[in-house]
Amino acid sequence: MKAAYFHGVGDIRVEETLPPEAGADELVIKMKASAICGTDLRILKFGHFKIPGGTKRVLGHEIAGEVVQVGKNVTQFKIGMRVALPPNVGCGACAMCRRGYTQLCPTYEAFGISYDGGFQDYVKVPARAIARGNVVVIPDGISYEEAAMVEPFSCAYHSYKALNIKPGDSVVVIGAGPIGGCHVLMSKLAGAAKIIVADVQDNRLEEMVKLGVDVTVNSAKEDLKQAVLRETDGEGASVIITACSIPQIQTLAMELAATHGRINLFGGMPKDKEIVPLNTNLIHYKELTVLGTTGSSVNDYCESMALVASGKLNLMPLASARFGVSQINAAFDYALSGQGMKTLVVEE
Ligand SMILES: [Zn+2]
Numbered sequence: 001m002k003a004a005y006f007h008g009v010g011d012i013r014v015e016e017t018l019p020p021e022a023g024a025d026e027l028v029i030k031m032k033a034s035a036i037c038g039t040d041l042r043i044l045k046f047g048h049f050k051i052p053g054g055t056k057r058v059l060g061h062e063i064a065g066e067v068v069q070v071g072k073n074v075t076q077f078k079i080g081m082r083v084a085l086p087p088n089v090g091c092g093a094c095a096m097c098r099r100g101y102t103q104l105c106p107t108y109e110a111f112g113i114s115y116d117g118g119f120q121d122y123v124k125v126p127a128r129a130i131a132r133g134n135v136v137v138i139p140d141g142i143s144y145e146e147a148a149m150v151e152p153f154s155c156a157y158h159s160y161k162a163l164n165i166k167p168g169d170s171v172v173v174i175g176a177g178p179i180g181g182c183h184v185l186m187s188k189l190a191g192a193a194k195i196i197v198a199d200v201q202d203n204r205l206e207e208m209v210k211l212g213v214d215v216t217v218n219s220a221k222e223d224l225k226q227a228v229l230r231e232t233d234g235e236g237a238s239v240i241i242t243a244c245s246i247p248q249i250q251t252l253a254m255e256l257a258a259t260h261g262r263i264n265l266f267g268g269m270p271k272d273k274e275i276v277p278l279n280t281n282l283i284h285y286k287e288l289t290v291l292g293t294t295g296s297s298v299n300d301y302c303e304s305m306a307l308v309a310s311g312k313l314n315l316m317p318l319a320s321a322r323f324g325v326s327q328i329n330a331a332f333d334y335a336l337s338g339q340g341m342k343t344l345v346v347e348e
Pocket residue numbers: 037038039061062151152
């Protein structure tokens with residue numbers, strides 16, 4: 001079979017390997033669709049602290065496929081089942097896992113980081129992932145591609161729950177990448193009265209128009225604060241989501257918010273840029289709520305899958321391009337180019 005191994009910064013190679021064998025407590029799935037995430041792009045550029053130098057790893061944590069091998073002790077899955085894999089596997093025993101925040105487990109393991117992930121023909125599912133509920137049956141009517149995209153959406157869903165977006169809210173999303181698109185879809189579903197998306201790339205803003213946003217702002221050409229004030233009758237927005245890794249945007253978010261506005265600093269900062277100046281008087285006098293969310297729990301993932309299954313949420317407009325495992329470098333080049341939304345690696 002073919003597997004695309006990350007060997008180090010900037011180095012992914014397609015290799016011919018033997019397909020994995022399921023141990024007694026494991027599964028093997030035939031990969032049908034695995035989406036490329038911003039995290040994969042960051043690992044390719046900068047590496048990852050959980051992938052030590054000298055080890056090779058198959059990236060990809062947005063995975064959907066068909067069960068093709070079932071270990072003899074595994075009773076709840078059968079050959080032929082369609083499954084998707086919420087990537088973050090908690091230990092099950094720590095305070096965070098007990099409260100359901102599996103993505104905050106200090107010893108979490110993850111597909112595409114601690115385990116070989118989705119950019120290969122067959123994926124082995126370790127016993128711990130099965131035991132922790134990280135194998136989710138895909139409801140009928142959801143394609144493998146759409147199931148693979150539940151993972152990025154679930155991060156926006158987790159953000160939505162923290163922000164408590166309500167009907168009538170005005171929402172500003174800064175960053176028109178695929179995750180920005182997920183925030184748009186979630187905000188629409190929550191009944192936001194007006195959704196404003198800002199980015200510096202016109203092609204990405206055009207994608208947002210297809211997703212049904214009300215206003216797009218190219219913040220390289222137009223002053224974002226003026227645009228937000230204009231679109232909110234001078235009040236500022238009730239919700240701001242920074243879906244990018246730019247310190248100045250976090251600073252600006254405080255100015256874009258209305259009194260009692262809620263701000264999610266969704267995008268993390270690179271290590272050397274994490275100290276960001278904020279006008280705390282804006283937080284104080286406007287009684288802002290400034291919070292952060294990261295990733296999503298297995299529960300967020302399952303609830304997101306249920307939203308898709310309900311027919312109220314369609315993730316397919318996010319799918320822009322498809323490549324086989326053997327074309328992995330072309331797939332990463334496409335994703336890095338900032339064209340389209342989600343890049344999918346699919347069964348060849
Ligand atoms: Zn992801």
